[in-house]
Amino acid sequence: MTQYVFFFGGGKADGNKDMKDVLGGKGAGLAEMTNAGVPVPPGFTISTQACNAYYASGGKLPGEVDQQMDAALAKLEGLQGKKLGDASDPLLVSVRSGSKFSMPGMMDTILNLGMNDRSVEGLKTKTGNARFAKDSYRRFIQMYGNVVLGIEKDKFEHELSAVKAKHKAKTDVELGEKALDEVIARYKAVVEKDTHHPFPQDARQQLVGARDAVFKSWMNPRAITYRKLNDIPHDLGTAVNVQTMVFGNMGDSSATGVGFTRNPSTGAREFYGEFLQNAQGEDVVSGVRTPQPISELQKVMPKAYQQLREITTRLERHYKDVQDFEFTIQENTLYMLQTRNGKRTGLAAINIAVDMCEEGLLTKKEALMKVEPQALDQLLHPIFDPKARKGVEVAAKGLPASPGAATGAIVFTADEAVAWAQKGKRVLLVRMETVPDDIHGMSVAQGVLTATGGMTSHAAVVGRQMGKPSVVGCGALDINAKAHTLKVGGKTLREGDSISIDGSTGEVILKALPTSASEVIQVVEGRLQPEQSPIYQKFEKLLGWADEVRRLGIRANADVPKDAKVAFGFGARGIGLCRTEHMFFGAERLPHVVKMILAAARGQRGIDLTRRLKERLKEAKGGQAAEIKKELAKVEKEYGKHVKDYTTALKKLEPMQKADFMGLFKEMHGSPVTIRTLDPPLHEFLPKREELMVEIATLKAKRGSKSTIAAKEKLLRAVEELHEFNPMLGHRGCRLGITYPEITRMQARAIFEAALAVAKKGIPVKPEVMIPLVGHVEELKRQKAIVLEAAREVLGASGSGVDFLVGTMIEVPRGAVTADEIAKEAEFFSFGTNDLTQMGFGLSRDDASKFLLYYQEHGLIERDPFITIDAAGVGLLVKTGVQKGRSVKKDLKIGVCGEHGGDPASIRFFHEVGLDYVSCSPYRVPIARLAAAQAQLEGSASD
Numbered sequence: 001m002t003q004y005v006f007f008f009g010g011g012k013a014d015g016n017k018d019m020k021d022v023l024g025g026k027g028a029g030l031a032e033m034t035n036a037g038v039p040v041p042p043g044f045t046i047s048t049q050a051c052n053a054y055y056a057s058g059g060k061l062p063g064e065v066d067q068q069m070d071a072a073l074a075k076l077e078g079l080q081g082k083k084l085g086d087a088s089d090p091l092l093v094s095v096r097s098g099s100k101f102s103m104p105g106m107m108d109t110i111l112n113l114g115m116n117d118r119s120v121e122g123l124k125t126k127t128g129n130a131r132f133a134k135d136s137y138r139r140f141i142q143m144y145g146n147v148v149l150g151i152e153k154d155k156f157e158h159e160l161s162a163v164k165a166k167h168k169a170k171t172d173v174e175l176g177e178k179a180l181d182e183v184i185a186r187y188k189a190v191v192e193k194d195t196h197h198p199f200p201q202d203a204r205q206q207l208v209g210a211r212d213a214v215f216k217s218w219m220n221p222r223a224i225t226y227r228k229l230n231d232i233p234h235d236l237g238t239a240v241n242v243q244t245m246v247f248g249n250m251g252d253s254s255a256t257g258v259g260f261t262r263n264p265s266t267g268a269r270e271f272y273g274e275f276l277q278n279a280q281g282e283d284v285v286s287g288v289r290t291p292q293p294i295s296e297l298q299k300v301m302p303k304a305y306q307q308l309r310e311i312t313t314r315l316e317r318h319y320k321d322v323q324d325f326e327f328t329i330q331e332n333t334l335y336m337l338q339t340r341n342g343k344r345t346g347l348a349a350i351n352i353a354v355d356m357c358e359e360g361l362l363t364k365k366e367a368l369m370k371v372e373p374q375a376l377d378q379l380l381h382p383i384f385d386p387k388a389r390k391g392v393e394v395a396a397k398g399l400p401a402s403p404g405a406a407t408g409a410i411v412f413t414a415d416e417a418v419a420w421a422q423k424g425k426r427v428l429l430v431r432m433e434t435v436p437d438d439i440h441g442m443s444v445a446q447g448v449l450t451a452t453g454g455m456t457s458h459a460a461v462v463g464r465q466m467g468k469p470s471v472v473g474c475g476a477l478d479i480n481a482k483a484h485t486l487k488v489g490g491k492t493l494r495e496g497d498s499i500s501i502d503g504s505t506g507e508v509i510l511k512a513l514p515t516s517a518s519e520v521i522q523v524v525e526g527r528l529q530p531e532q533s534p535i536y537q538k539f540e541k542l543l544g545w546a547d548e549v550r551r552l553g554i555r556a557n558a559d560v561p562k563d564a565k566v567a568f569g570f571g572a573r574g575i576g577l578c579r580t581e582h583m584f585f586g587a588e589r590l591p592h593v594v595k596m597i598l599a600a601a602r603g604q605r606g607i608d609l610t611r612r613l614k615e616r617l618k619e620a621k622g623g624q625a626a627e628i629k630k631e632l633a634k635v636e637k638e639y640g641k642h643v644k645d646y647t648t649a650l651k652k653l654e655p656m657q658k659a660d661f662m663g664l665f666k667e668m669h670g671s672p673v674t675i676r677t678l679d680p681p682l683h684e685f686l687p688k689r690e691e692l693m694v695e696i697a698t699l700k701a702k703r704g705s706k707s708t709i710a711a712k713e714k715l716l717r718a719v720e721e722l723h724e725f726n727p728m729l730g731h732r733g734c735r736l737g738i739t740y741p742e743i744t745r746m747q748a749r750a751i752f753e754a755a756l757a758v759a760k761k762g763i764p765v766k767p768e769v770m771i772p773l774v775g776h777v778e779e780l781k782r783q784k785a786i787v788l789e790a791a792r793e794v795l796g797a798s799g800s801g802v803d804f805l806v807g808t809m810i811e812v813p814r815g816a817v818t819a820d821e822i823a824k825e826a827e828f829f830s831f832g833t834n835d836l837t838q839m840g841f842g843l844s845r846d847d848a849s850k851f852l853l854y855y856q857e858h859g860l861i862e863r864d865p866f867i868t869i870d871a872a873g874v875g876l877l878v879k880t881g882v883q884k885g886r887s888v889k890k891d892l893k894i895g896v897c898g899e900h901g902g903d904p905a906s907i908r909f910f911h912e913v914g915l916d917y918v919s920c921s922p923y924r925v926p927i928a929r930l931a932a933a934q935a936q937l938e939g940s941a942s943d
């Protein structure tokens with residue numbers, strides 16, 4: 001029989017911390033804490049399997065779930081000596097969701113379950129606190145009515161406001177027993193009117209309703225959006241935790257709160273959190289009341305505070321991670337409601353991992369596994385430009401919930417944020433408090449600003465997780481979402497006005513401020529000394545540990561010296577791809593590139609014909625020579641001008657390319673530099689056909705200069721000649737170098753000239769010439785011959801001490817499956833997984849997003865294969881290429897330079913299939929270093 005229900009209580013639990021798949025994070029935590037002797041209110045967890053069974057059978061649960069739940073409930077009642085719904089001393093429970101990965105606020109929670117017309121009286125007598133009992137009941141009806149019965153919150157709020165007005169009460173707390181009775185009666189009427197049934201009085205029926213509602217909430221739209229944003233699979237399901245209620249709202253000796261064992265925003269080693277006296281948990285997290293810092297608890301309840309410190313420190317040691325905990329103090333007795341590994345910003349993640357290692361809590365390897373590679377990205381976020389920031393007035397200050405500087409136009413709803421962002425505007429979402437429904441707006445906003453809520457409110461938690469700069473609990477804001485206005489610091493702002501927030505200090509500034517690079521970037525770019533930046537030092541320390549364990553080399557894709565410098569600063573040791581064509585777009589180069597293209601076909605033909613005729617001339621006898629000379633003269637007449645244009649343009653480009661390559665070699669300080677010969681279809685360098693046609697027509701209409709019109713018409717003819725129906729599969733890659741070998745020759749010469757010049761300065765160089773888009777070994781063979789010829793011309797027979805390699809990209813499926821043939825000619829391989837995905841999957845790189853999104857939303861594929869390598873398909877091509885290549889050359893150097901080289905999941909794959917290095921954009925180098933180390937650690941753990 002499947003066990004669906006797991007009990008915890010009385011110092012023992014059925015589950016433990018390793019059962020997150022079955023019990024969800026919260027359930028596993030409760031079980032583990034119970035086993036560890038931490039005071040946890042007892043209860044039971046209904047497993048994620050029950051949730052999945054519920055969906056599999058269209059909203060029904062297997063009979064065993066009910067049976068096991070009833071047995072667990074009976075056990076709980078026995079342990080507590082109370083019965084659910086009892087008239088004299090009722091047991092009350094909370095019912096909460098809890099999936100494997102925490103999804104704050106995304107699913108439903110119900111508190112005070114078991115309240116009914118009879119048990120409310122029992123609770124009143126037992127506690128001697130009528131107000132408390134009645135308030136608990138009215139809260140329960142409201143929550144149950146909304147979550148389980150689907151009645152809009154406003155309908156209850158409306159009644160509450162009406163009673164408050166009638167009794168002239170400003171706050172809920174001012175409502176006495178009588179008034180609360182009135183609220184209860186009105187709430188019950190709302191339920192009856194809306195559902196045509198009275199509010200359910202049967203406690204078990206309540207429990208079943210709540211349980212099923214939690215299961216249903218797994219598939220509510222906001223939970224689905226959250227999972228998509230966080231890459232959480234939809235088939236995990238949620239568990240349901242049914243737990244004895246304890247009350248933080250039983251007077252001033254009671255409290256409820258949340259906290260972290262370290263600061264989740266900065267990582268500082270400080271006990272961190274907040275609490276509310278005489279309140280229920282919901283009040284803290286919903287952000288409705290602004291709570292007090294946890295240090296205040298020491299003053300009001302010193303004993304409970306000490307115990308909380310002791311327990312949470314123990315939990316941090318036990319889990320070897322920062323704990324995010326919830327607690328309730330009921331009449332001076334402390335209960336732990338939840339503990340889990342705390343979410344944190346990228347900044348905090350690095351600080352915590354390094355600190356914990358230095359405190360001896362973690363080994364270096366464990367510390368490396370604690371940081372999500374992607375989180376490193378947050379440290380590269382901009383900060384306000386210090387000069388611009390100086391002297392600017394701060395209009396208000398809130399809590400610094402998620403670091404980073406943000407500037408944008410204010411909007412007041414999530415939908416508006418999305419609408420503005422779609423129009424390309426940078427927006428800042430301003431809300432009273434954010435709710436889970438706002439998540440789509442938060443994800444497109446530059447930052448989030450709220451008027452209420454603490455450091456653990458929704459906006460704060462989600463903001464941190466998204467790496468969104470957020471300022472919360474900024475009480476000075478007067479927001480009128482309906483009127484689309486924000487009053488602050490004596491000014492009234494309207495939707496669209498620009499403001500700035502600093503998520504690291506909590507400051508709000510009423511103007512747009514320029515932002516500048518993060519500290520880490522400043523160090524990497526040489527604008528700040530490493531000693532001046534503690535965070536850079538920790539960042540580098542952690543990545544240094546990563547370098548000690550990783551097997552994969554890390555290179556960068558960089559085309560210009562500036563990017564190469566950044567990449568080197570980030571720890572790249574080599575350039576895996578220099579796309580030479582990017583240099584062709586420079587303003588001073590493009591005219592020569594265009595000339596080269598216009599002359600290429602005829603110019604190349606002229607060169608080829610001349611060469612062939614000259615060879616024949618050498619062997620010509622008698623009258624043949626005169627004949628050949630005549631032909632040569634004809635060729636010269638027909639093609640001479642084109643040859644000249646072609647070679648002149650190439651000659652102009654050669655020194656420019658040489659200068660670029662010299663810069664790259666210098667910045668890489670002797671690490672390999674892979675330079676790819678020209679790759680894109682030539683028409684990319686020319687103006688668009690339609691634009692030219694319009695220009696010509698306009699010139700003609702305005703009687704423009706004849707020579708300009710003629711030149712444009714010539715260009716148009718070239719564009720039309722170069723037109724291809726399928727340029728991505730057309731005249732590009734090595735096909736260009738094969739048909740226009742002079743281009744390859746010029747590029748190869750520039751590479752060797754640059755290498756020689758730099759080597760002469762005493763700087764070691766390692767050029768690697770890479771031929772793109774090879775699908776047939778013969779293509780590589782011919783291009784390689786040209787490269788070797790250029791090397792001989794430039795370096796001489798001795799090679800002048802410049803060691804270089806000639807290799808190929810493997811990015812055409814045929815190249816991958818004939819890699820054994822190709823390896824005979826190649827000194828290295830580099831997988832071009834962008835094209836390999838395009839051609840292997842048959843998906844156009846430029847158009848696929850239109851339907852790939854649909855594929856993802858409808859579950860056909862889990863991830864975009866242009867972001868994460870499709871291991872089963874395209875990955876198999878990579879694997880085959882590696883095996884075949886190395887079957888010919890055992891030590892063949894193999895890397896990857898497609899976008900996947902910077903994606904952690906893909907990096908794991910490349911590690912597993914035995915690549916030597918990954919190459920990615922400079923800013924992803926830190927991510928790649930850490931991901932490569934994690935791949936190694938995960939691999940060795942499973943060996």
Ligand code: PEP
Pocket residue numbers: 577579679811831832833834835836897898899
């Ligand atoms: C590739 O195809 O993966 C690659 C790196 O080349 P490009 O993106 O320039 O086509």
Ligand code: MG
Pocket residue numbers: 772811832834835
């Ligand atoms: Mg490519």
